[in-house]
Amino acid sequence: xxxxxxxxxxxxxxxxxxxxxMTSAGIAADVIKLGVxxxxxxxxxxxxxxxxxxxxxxxxDINAKGGVLGRExxxxxxxxxxxxxxxxxxxxxxxxxxxDVVMGHICSGATKAALxxxxxxxxxxxSPSATNPPLTQSGDYPNFxxxxxxxxxxxxxxxxxxxxxxxxxxxxxxxxxxxxGKGLAEFAKAFIEKDSRAEVVLYEGVTPGAVxxxxxxxxxxxFKADAVIFGGYHPEASKIVMQMRKKRMDTAFISDDGVKDxxxxxxxxxxxxxxxxxGPKDTSKNPLAIAAxxxxxxxxxxxxxxxxxxxxxxxxxxxxxxxxxxxxxxEKVSQAxxxxxxETPLGRIKFDERGDAIGIGFSIYQVKGGxxxxxx
Amino acid sequence: xxxxxxxFLGGLTRGSIYALIALGYTMVYGIIELINFAHGxxxxxxxxxALIVISVLTLMGMNTVAILVIAGVxxxxxSSAYGYTVEKIAYKxxxxxxxxxxxxxxxxxxxxxxxYVLLAQTSDFLPFPNLVPDFxxxxxxxxxxxxxxxxxxxxxxxxxxxxxxxxxxTTIGKAMRAASQDKTMAMLVxxxxxxxxxxxxxxxSATAAIGGVLIASHVGMINxxxxxxxxxxxxxxxxxxxxxSIPGAVLGSFILGWTESFAxxxxxxxxxDVFAFLFLVLILIFRPSGILGRTEKNKV
Numbered sequence: 001x002x003x004x005x006x007x008x009x010x011x012x013x014x015x016x017x018x019x020x021x022m023t024s025a026g027i028a029a030d031v032i033k034l035g036v037x038x039x040x041x042x043x044x045x046x047x048x049x050x051x052x053x054x055x056x057x058x059x060x061d062i063n064a065k066g067g068v069l070g071r072e073x074x075x076x077x078x079x080x081x082x083x084x085x086x087x088x089x090x091x092x093x094x095x096x097x098x099x100d101v102v103m104g105h106i107c108s109g110a111t112k113a114a115l116x117x118x119x120x121x122x123x124x125x126x127s128p129s130a131t132n133p134p135l136t137q138s139g140d141y142p143n144f145x146x147x148x149x150x151x152x153x154x155x156x157x158x159x160x161x162x163x164x165x166x167x168x169x170x171x172x173x174x175x176x177x178x179x180x181g182k183g184l185a186e187f188a189k190a191f192i193e194k195d196s197r198a199e200v201v202l203y204e205g206v207t208p209g210a211v212x213x214x215x216x217x218x219x220x221x222x223f224k225a226d227a228v229i230f231g232g233y234h235p236e237a238s239k240i241v242m243q244m245r246k247k248r249m250d251t252a253f254i255s256d257d258g259v260k261d262x263x264x265x266x267x268x269x270x271x272x273x274x275x276x277x278x279g280p281k282d283t284s285k286n287p288l289a290i291a292a293x294x295x296x297x298x299x300x301x302x303x304x305x306x307x308x309x310x311x312x313x314x315x316x317x318x319x320x321x322x323x324x325x326x327x328x329x330x331e332k333v334s335q336a337x338x339x340x341x342x343e344t345p346l347g348r349i350k351f352d353e354r355g356d357a358i359g360i361g362f363s364i365y366q367v368k369g370g371x372x373x374x375x376x
Numbered sequence: 377x378x379x380x381x382x383x384f385l386g387g388l389t390r391g392s393i394y395a396l397i398a399l400g401y402t403m404v405y406g407i408i409e410l411i412n413f414a415h416g417x418x419x420x421x422x423x424x425x426a427l428i429v430i431s432v433l434t435l436m437g438m439n440t441v442a443i444l445v446i447a448g449v450x451x452x453x454x455s456s457a458y459g460y461t462v463e464k465i466a467y468k469x470x471x472x473x474x475x476x477x478x479x480x481x482x483x484x485x486x487x488x489x490x491x492y493v494l495l496a497q498t499s500d501f502l503p504f505p506n507l508v509p510d511f512x513x514x515x516x517x518x519x520x521x522x523x524x525x526x527x528x529x530x531x532x533x534x535x536x537x538x539x540x541x542x543x544x545x546t547t548i549g550k551a552m553r554a555a556s557q558d559k560t561m562a563m564l565v566x567x568x569x570x571x572x573x574x575x576x577x578x579x580x581s582a583t584a585a586i587g588g589v590l591i592a593s594h595v596g597m598i599n600x601x602x603x604x605x606x607x608x609x610x611x612x613x614x615x616x617x618x619x620x621s622i623p624g625a626v627l628g629s630f631i632l633g634w635t636e637s638f639a640x641x642x643x644x645x646x647x648x649d650v651f652a653f654l655f656l657v658l659i660l661i662f663r664p665s666g667i668l669g670r671t672e673k674n675k676v
Contacts, residue, residue, distance in 0.1 A: 215640035
């Protein structure tokens, strides 16, 4: 009896051991590990925490419906404090935990630092908020995707609209010497110069707050510009537009989301008619966006923070691509991201060759009858 | 040639506005040797007053020209009252204090008035209606010079003539000139110097208010901060022409307006201010007291 007990004991231990081994093997094979990296503490935590909440909501939803490829999705949340030097550690840590795809990081600098590490291990990384243009455009990071428009997207849209739709051949590019306006104007200038159909006839900064801009307006007229692209904010834009119209010039005026503001229309009044401005696509009427915001309110008792919808869309896009690819294989998932459309709170999106989302970003608006109307 | 003419007229318009503000700086400096930094704010208050009056009168459905005239007159009266009060509150108690004290008081007054308008009105840009109708006979030339610009030029010319008349041929003008030469001596011969100083502030504020109304209807928008940049530019113009000299302020303003206009037109608007201030530096190197300034040997 004693011996028998010992035997049973050994058997029991062996069974338990086998069970433990089996379950751990089972966990490794049966879950999909989604890394969520970004600033979750520190000064910029308010940019990173909404993306964690978005991922939690999406994953809860998907797991409730049976997971991805029949496997449960688990989150690996890691903080990078928005610092490049911490982000490399974050990335290494995620890799050591066997992450399959990463949704993050939040800041452009931290994202760039982490990307090299993911790239070496063929891990796809999708940021909801890193807008630095070279991240996609340099071609250095084929494993990078984002669900936010890059900084130069507005300039691209303005130039395309001026050249393709308005058929402008001579374009004047003005800015207000500020970081935002000048940065945008520099991109616009570079895009026009690459296009053989149009040329930059004037590239200048105006002094914000100057008494009037009649000299610059005369200059626009002298160079016979067909269109003016302005980078800056509405006070300067309305002064320039009003003086152009008073000088009987009907030159098209195209500007950015610093001008897509109701104050611009209020101040420029009738002179604002026909002015074009780019602005973020309107997502407030998208039923998925309304549902996602509502789910956030229910789960956390507050309105969602910055980049919440972008992170929501990124998580959905990544999980959808894995589902469509049928595995977490890098090549197959990349292919799926670029070919399969997915419905998100930001609209119906897929990704282009460089990793920027198609269908996200900015639209052209035009002032008609005293309001901005989206031009289609 | 057309281009040159356009830039010339643009610079002239801008110069006229600077001149209307610079006159106040230079008249006050000529008499009490104080740089009245609150002067740009008086210009801004003039524009705001006009906007309020215009809004009310437009609701009552008056004719636009009548509205413009009434709004202008009320703005002038209101701004003059401000100028008068500012002098009584901020400068008169410091009449015999070191000059630096009065200067600091002036800067404080400027900040106070800016923030007062910010709180009492709004921080937003407000649209300012264009009340000068498009003259029909001007239509062929509208691309060169607009009707508002013509009104600005004519008004400035009229104000200049009236001011010259006031200073050269009236008793108070004579008293002003006397007080600017020697205050003590003027008092000894029975001139009420305090009254002369008050009148100077009132006249200076009135011209600034006219400038405020004109430029606001030219650019079509105002906010509480417009006085600052216009005030700085007009101050530069007054120094350029020789602070204390009335013809100097006018000349300096036109030179500044043209420099800015031509620098933008022929070089680049990136360097608009660079050229304006470069010109100031050059003139002050060769003529330290400005183009028409008198050199006074007994003062430091």
